Amino acid sequence: MAAIEPLKARKRPIARLGVFVISHSLIVSVICCIAAILALLLLPVLAKNTYISENALMPGSANTMLSSEEVSEADRFMKDVNALSLESVDAGIKIAKLIAQYMADLGAEVCYHKFHHQQNQFNPLHFFSIPDPVVVQRNISCLSFGVNTVGVIRAPRGDGKEAIVLVTPYNSSGMDAAEASSLGIGYSIFSLLSQVTWLAKDIIWLAADSRFGVYAPVAAWLKDYHTPLFSGLGQVNAEVCHESNDLLKLNDAMVSNRNISNIFTRSGTMAAALVIKVVDRHDEADKDTLSIFAEASNGQMPNLDLINIVNYLAVHRQGLRVKVEKFFSLLDSKFLNLVGETVELLGKVAKSLNPNWRFGIPVAEYVEGTATLASSLFNQALGVPTGPHGAFRDYQVDAITLEISPKGSLKNKDQRIDFLMRGGRLVEAVVRSVNNLLEKFHQSFFLYLLTSPSKFVSVGIYMIAFALLIAPLPIVAASLYSDANRRDSSLRNEGSSQPHVFADEPTPTLKxxxxxxxxxxxxxxxxxxxxxxxxxxxxxxxxxxxxxxxxxxxxxxxxxxxxxxxxxxxxxxxxxxxxxxxxxxxxxxxxxxxxxxxxxxxxxxxxxxxxxxxxxxxxxxxxxxxxxxxxxxxxxxxxxxxxxxxxxxxxxxxxxxxxxxxxxxxxxxxxxxxxxxxxxxxxxxxxxxxxxxxxxxxxxxxxxxxxxxxxxx
Incomplete structure (x- = not known):
């Protein structure tokens, strides 16, 4: 029997390991917390270069077809829009009518989408769900309505079951040159795609009336796109609203054109969406700048392949400088610079020991990567969309916002034409890549953090820090429980040996x-x-x-x-x-x-x-x-x-x-x-x-x- 006892003790190594970890919970907690902090600090070092996971995308495999003819026509369109925007009376309705007319002239199916502006309000019962439709009262002011213009190009090689969405927001109550340029890029691409024969997915161009913000018109259109809509454009309470009379006249004036309708026009499932915004920052730079915004509600991100093809085409085909948001205040952090110097030194030591060991990055790259990663982590944790693309993620559509800043002045015609050409060709190449897909984006990552436009940290890497952080919690809980139970048992044993102390009151038990x-x-x-x-x-x-x-x-x-x-x-x-x-x-x-x-x-x-x-x-x-x-x-x-x-x-x-x-x-x-x-x-x-x-x-x-x-x- 004595020989059997050791064998029984060896049958439960996991239990013995658990007891050992619980009994040394303090040391385990300290080690795990230090390791978690080190793992977070090493994330920029562990970031990998982005790559195209879906071979069907083939970015840049075909030459761009956008010519100076489409760009010149887009420039003329911009001039007409700017001229209407200078009119203070009914400028919004006239701009929508002008955009619709240009769309119809290209052979697209056009419709107007009226939406009601509603303030976001706290509703504890609607978390993680789409808010209920708002009931519009009869006496509401017509100034609270906006009008989107939607054009649809049917794909020659498609069956109408899939679509690619282009969004160009503009402020109908006060448009500037940058917003007109956004419309110009959208029109140049729309003009080209109305002529090509290789389209396999429908193209939807949404000219979003952003007088109430860039998010509201896109969210309202998406809600009506995915739910039945039984009302027409003209039902706006015409007796009290002068603007609604203009809307009615707008429908009557366009009824002769078969391509324009007041009935909501739909296409198929959305494969991807691009929000195109032009921002004139008046910065003197040697290149046009492209900023990518991808964060949606509650930390949702689009498939990384969509960002990868945009970054690849912008850098290697159009020569743009691509940026993602970062915390600029961290760039001057002495602590991060010290950590970066340590990482760089360790990398040099590792390389001297073995040339194949590639560990460590330059200090400047580490600090900038940390600032970008912190911004990406913060924006995801905040749970608030960084642009109108967030409305698409609520419907599981991959979307990003492309914010393009010209290097020169938009008032100069030559610089404006060159800018429209670069922006248009970038969007054309992205549309062409998405058009090649036979299914939705699924090959690449959906959970990731960006350290630069061309580097990312996948969830399999950054979850290590989180796992190390929370690992001590159950260990400490078990340690405290067992320690309290042991002390409670000792108290009861002492009580049984001294009955005169505890004889009159029941002995409590931990259980x-x-x-x-x-x-x-x-x-x-x-x-x-x-x-x-x-x-x-x-x-x-x-x-x-x-x-x-x-x-x-x-x-x-x-x-x-x-x-x-x-x-x-x-x-x-x-x-x-x-x-x-x-x-x-x-x-x-x-x-x-x-x-x-x-x-x-x-x-x-x-x-x-x-x-x-x-x-x-x-x-x-x-x-x-x-x-x-x-x-x-x-x-x-x-x-x-x-x-x-x-x-x-x-x-x-x-x-x-x-x-x-x-x-x-x-x-x-x-x-x-x-x-x-x-x-x-x-x-x-x-x-x-x-x-x-x-x-x-x-x-x-x-x-x-x-x-x-x-x-x-």
């Missing part, structure tokens, strides 16, 4: 009400977080409210509601007696478990939000320790731990985090007290999941950690 009380306390706090998430909906309806006053009211109501819940259900401190000295450990175990579950759930919805949230929550949860015990100890280690706890609690408080971040990026002089409330309004107006995360995960975990710090032990 009964002690664990349930901690779970109840954490549950109440998370329930309070759900209530807090709903409060801004009612506060925003208060008349004459300023952002600062709304923020003060929200914080006051949060504090008052938490106090009332404690009064009704009982404070988490109410059962902390001398007979249960480890009550705070049980509370921390449940808090850490709740944080782990919340971060894992958030990573499914928006990975970037979970990544940033873990950087704030995990250290606070791991270090949390009652201040009373630290002050009683009065050792150097205890004082350091208490200082770290107070610092982490201050930094992790959502308003403080926001002000510190904005001050670090834009400067503290630009920070106002009401900025946090304005930011919250932006999040809930766009139905960002980050808003739910703040109210239902981050803030409750913060309150639970404060409870641990203030625990009477």
């Amino acid at each position: 009964s009400w002690r664990w349930l009380h901690a779970a109840k306390s954490v549950f109440i706090i998370h329930f309070w977080g759900s209530l807090v998430t709903l409060l801004p909906h009612f506060i925003s309806k208060m008349p004459n409210g300023t952002p600062t006053s709304s923020l003060i009211i929200w914080l006051s109501l949060c504090t008052l509601s938490l106090f009332l819940l404690y009064m009704i259900s009982g404070s988490p401190f109410s059962h902390a007696t001398a007979s249960q000295p480890q009550e705070w450990a049980v509370l921390k175990s449940v808090t850490v478990s709740a944080a782990f579950i919340g971060l894992c759930l958030m990573s499914v919805i928006n990975f970037a939000t979970a990544e940033i949230g873990a950087l704030l929550i995990v250290p606070m949860c791991l270090v949390a320790y009652p201040l009373k015990l630290d002050l009683q100890d009065w050792s150097f280690r205890a004082l350091i731990r208490a200082a770290c706890n107070l610092t982490l609690v201050l930094i992790s408080f959502p308003p403080a985090t926001f002000y510190l971040f904005k001050g670090g990026i834009e400067g503290f002089k630009s920070v106002n007290a009401g900025d946090f409330w304005n930011w919250l309004e932006t999040l809930w107006a766009w139905n960002s999941a980050t808003y739910l995360y703040i109210g239902m995960v981050h803030l409750p975990c913060w309150v639970s950690c404060v409870n641990i710090l203030l625990h009477p032990c």
Whole structure:
């Protein structure tokens, strides 16, 4: 029998490994957190060059067909649009009519799309879903309506089941030369594609009336495109609205042209969409500049192949300088420069040991890559679209915004013609590549972070940092639970040996009400977080409210509601007696478990939000320790731990985090007290999941950690 015992012990190596990890949770937590920070800092080094995954795209395989004839016609079209934009009366309707006439002359099917401007409003029941259609009242002003112009070219080699969308937003109430150039590029491409014979997908040109913003007209058109529309353009309450009379006349004037209709025109499934915007920044540069915006709602990104073909064609075919958004304030960071120098030095050492080891990048490339990656991570975590392309991602259509800036002045005809030629040929080549696809984009990545237009970090790389960050949470929770259970057992053993001390009262066990009380306390706090998430909906309806006053009211109501819940259900401190000295450990175990579950759930919805949230929550949860015990100890280690706890609690408080971040990026002089409330309004107006995360995960975990710090032990 003695020989059999060792064999039985060797049958469970995984269990022994688990016990070893749990018993050394402090060392494991420190190692995992340090490794996670290093993994984040090394992401620019681990970035890979972009490549075309879908061979059918074949970017640049054919010569561009856009000629000077189409560009000259587009320039004439721009002049006509600019002339109409100078008219202050009914300029918007006349511009829409002019665009429709030019589209019809090319043989396209044209229709007008009337949409009603609606303000984004917080609705807690509509998160992750498309808002319900707005009921337009009869007495609403005609000034709240906009008119899009839509042209459709039917593909000679297609069956009408697929389409490519081109969007050119313009402000009908005050157009400038840059917006006219956007329309010019759209018209030059539309003119060319109406003549080619190789089209296999329909082409939809949406001239979006952006008087209410660039997002609203695109979102309204997409909603009507994917849902039945039974009303015509002329039903606008013609008795009280002068503009609606013009719309009626517009339909009557065009009824003789069979290509123009007041019935909504559709095509097939959208394969891709390009939003074309021209921005005249008046910068003296040696090349035209192309900025790519790809982030959509809740961290959604288009297929990376779409960005890759645009970047390849812009750089290698049209000679444009391609940029993606970055945090310019990080470019002067001394810390990042120091890290970059260290990485560069390590790369040189590795190369000297083995020439095949390619590790390390130049300092300037590392710093710029980090600034770009931070911007990409932040925009995805924010959950707010960076352009009208975000409306397409709500319908699972791959779309990006191409913001083109000319190197010269648009008033110079030669420079304007050259700019239209470059921009038009770029869009033509992208359309030609997408036209080659036999199916939707699926080969490349949908989860990625950009470090430059030609480098990316896939989800398989940047999720390592997140996994390392949250890995200590279940380990620490199990360690605290087992430690409290062991101490509780020792207390019961002492009680059995001294019956005169505990004879008159029952001995509590961890497996009964002690664990349930901690779970109840954490549950109440998370329930309070759900209530807090709903409060801004009612506060925003208060008349004459300023952002600062709304923020003060929200914080006051949060504090008052938490106090009332404690009064009704009982404070988490109410059962902390001398007979249960480890009550705070049980509370921390449940808090850490709740944080782990919340971060894992958030990573499914928006990975970037979970990544940033873990950087704030995990250290606070791991270090949390009652201040009373630290002050009683009065050792150097205890004082350091208490200082770290107070610092982490201050930094992790959502308003403080926001002000510190904005001050670090834009400067503290630009920070106002009401900025946090304005930011919250932006999040809930766009139905960002980050808003739910703040109210239902981050803030409750913060309150639970404060409870641990203030625990009477």
